[in-house]
Amino acid sequence: MSQATETQVTEDGTIASVSGPVVVATDLGARMNDVVYVGEEGLMGEVIEIEGNRTTIQVYEETSNVAPGEPVENTGEPLSVDLGPGMLYSIYDGVQRPLDVLEDRMGAFLDRGVDAPGIDMEETWAFTPTVEEGDTVEAGDIVGTVPETESIEHKVLVPPDYEGGEITSVEEGEFTVEDTVVELDSGEDVTMHQEWPVREARPTLDKETPTTPLVTGQRVQDGLFPLAKGGTAAIPGPFGSGKTVTQQSLAKFADADIVIYIGCGERGNEMTEVIDDFPELEDPNTGKPLMSRTCLIANTSNMPVAARESCVYTGITIAEYYRDMGYDVALMADSTSRWAEAMREISSRLEEMPGEEGYPAYLAARLSEFYERAGYFQNINGTEGSISAVGAVSPPGGDFSEPVTQNTLRIVKTFWALDADLAERRHFPAINWDESYSLYRDQLDPWFEENVASDWPDVRQWAIDTLDEESELQEIVQLVGEDALPDDQQLTLEIARYLREAFLQQNALDDVDAYSAPEKTYLIMQAIKTYNDEAFAALDAGVPVDEITDIDAAPRLNRIGTTAEYEEYIDEIEADVEEQLREKY
Incomplete structure (x- = not known):
């Protein structure tokens, strides 16, 4: 949730019915998007529909053996992520549970109902203030730094929903993320830990036209179909055409400061390859470990469908947090088709009126909301930062006329079309130069003329x-x-x-x-x-x-x-x- 104090609704209810990941509860005093804990095991869920006394919840875990009559506990808070130092090097699931922490606690197979904070609340960090007593700060301002990894200096921000004020106390030293590092005369305490609702975009001052390319190191992309820092791109292609490999190459070589890689509904062996390979790779830009600037969100195809629906929001919120520090962030979503399929399944269980091919009527709106959170921004603290969003699309049978591909095409400005025929001929990357395009060429040409060659x-x-x-x-x-x-x-x-x-x-x-x-x-x-x-x-x-x-x-x-x-x-x-x-x- 955001840092502002709100009146919380915490009236609990009772399960009335269960349909896969969709649970209906009665007598639950909840608001839309509140997080609830369902059943005796306390499975995490989110309110997605309220009709009279009946509240519909999508549960982020397997719901077998959950029965009507069991309790539902309301937290009164929306689904939020923990933000602070310690997110880089981390591997999360779709609702930001740290998988490596939970594995240490219970092994490779996680029990239902388990939870852990997204960042370590007990680890101490060396905080160096960049402000002094008597200075006045506003929402979003940088008050200090923390050496988060070998590559990235974490900038501690005043939460965006604080009033701000004059600094009455600031300390340098070793602190946990929950310790107060700056006190304001408004009574607000700044810590290194923030929470933010994943479905709410973090505020910015202005969104600008990007004029710098995101250099990918792939000739067909940089040379013919460039992507801007702060731009949006889609990589559609049939099975076996190289979507995942292309996105992994982007994650390894793109000249972004931070990489957020979201494995949304992909096969377990592909995510295993990412998780095994990335810690061993060297960042070509700095020579340091690639994971020192990377955050992985692993939500494989056998994980609960509702968590797949939330994982892209978790990823884009983490990306916005680093953007607010003035960093250029590259976000890879592999794949948005699996995300759309999760929306379709939940929509059908809600008995909503289906749109084309059974997808919900709001498919285009959800895709637009996601890609609109990318861009090149003037932040509220005076810095500039960007989020470049690259979404893989997996059209059934390679049919680019299907709804997810077509709706994505209306939104993104770079289209890297993968071709199964090229892949079969061992032509990699299998990007079809006849079908691909970039609408960023004209605005990026001055950069290439100045920094590479005038012609x-x-x-x-x-x-x-x-x-x-x-x-x-x-x-x-x-x-x-x-x-x-x-x-x-x-x-x-x-x-x-x-x-x-x-x-x-x-x-x-x-x-x-x-x-x-x-x-x-x-x-x-x-x-x-x-x-x-x-x-x-x-x-x-x-x-x-x-x-x-x-x-x-x-x-x-x-x-x-x-x-x-x-x-x-x-x-x-x-x-x-x-x-x-x-x-x-």
Whole structure:
């Protein structure tokens, strides 16, 4: 809940009926979104509908053996998360229960009704104040710092719903998150611990147009379909096309300060891979452990469906908290389709009027509410921060016309469409360049022109045009064969092949090729364009197309990605291309 004092409704009730994760209680004096504890075991649930004396609750745990007549205890508070130092390195379930803490307590299989705070209330942290007695602070202001991990300095904030005032006492030293570190003349005490309702966005001053790219290290994304810091993106694709691997690559290599990874209804083996791999990985930006800037939320497909519905809200609220400190946050939701399916199941149990394909009529609104909490913001404390939201979508059978994909397309501005055919041909990342797009190109071009190359937009547009022309020519090739094409079109197909193999493909298992800096991405595009320009000059001079494509230098383009000293290597290739082609005419 928020920090403000409220009149709490705590009248308890009785279970009237149970239908899977949906429980109906009577005589429960609750409000919408209040957290309740259901049955003799005290299973956590949330009020989602009130009609007369009947209150409908979605329970975040398995409800077998829960029977009518058992008590329901109302807390009078909405579903909230614990915010403070200690969230990084953590692995939570969908309602922010720390899985590693609960495993230590009871083993790999958790009992029902168990709970633990989202952060350790007893651990002490070294608090260094950034304010002094007599200073005046307002809601959201930074009052001190804590070294949370090797990579991240945690900034202690005045809660957003405090009045603020003049500081009457501030101390430096070792404190738990519940100890008072700053006292105000308004009577409010600031601690390192906050609570915030997950379904309520934390306040900001303004939302601005993002102008800096979120560099992902993936050439097809940074080069052709960039995402802004504070932008929104969708990764739709059928089973086996690489959605999870693509999001994991983003989590590893994106140049965000903080990464929130939400495994929403995914297979257990995929989440196990994330949980096992991330602690072993090194952050390419800092050289420190990747988990030192990462928070994982694991909600696998065998976990209760209601917790799946809440996990994205838990993740975005944690992201907003770090954004308020002035950090750039990358949030990965894998996948929003499983989230939508959880909404559909709960909606059907509530007997609500179904929309398209059985999804609730408010599907589009819920998706919009989630993605709208991303953005580039002016915070209320004067800092700037961003949340970049990337949601994977799992359309059944790869059908992009289904409701979740279509509604997501109306909201996000970057679309990375995964293609099962490309995956089967071992082309990774399997992002289809004909179906993907980015609406951030124009606003990000000035950054690329200033920081990478002044002709970045021109070279990128040449690559896109060449790939588009190849797609059109492939339809003709299927009918008459490549040899029937004019020489210039045959040469275009050859150039496009190098774009596909040397530029668009990337080996995630190769230490060098797994990450491609924007400078490298540009130079690879430029090297292929140099070959294109020289090749067409030779063709215009009368050199046969077979002699142009047979030069020794051209196949070396495919090895640029895996070459560590790529700048020198590219210079050699470009020099050899010019020499070998020009000597032919």
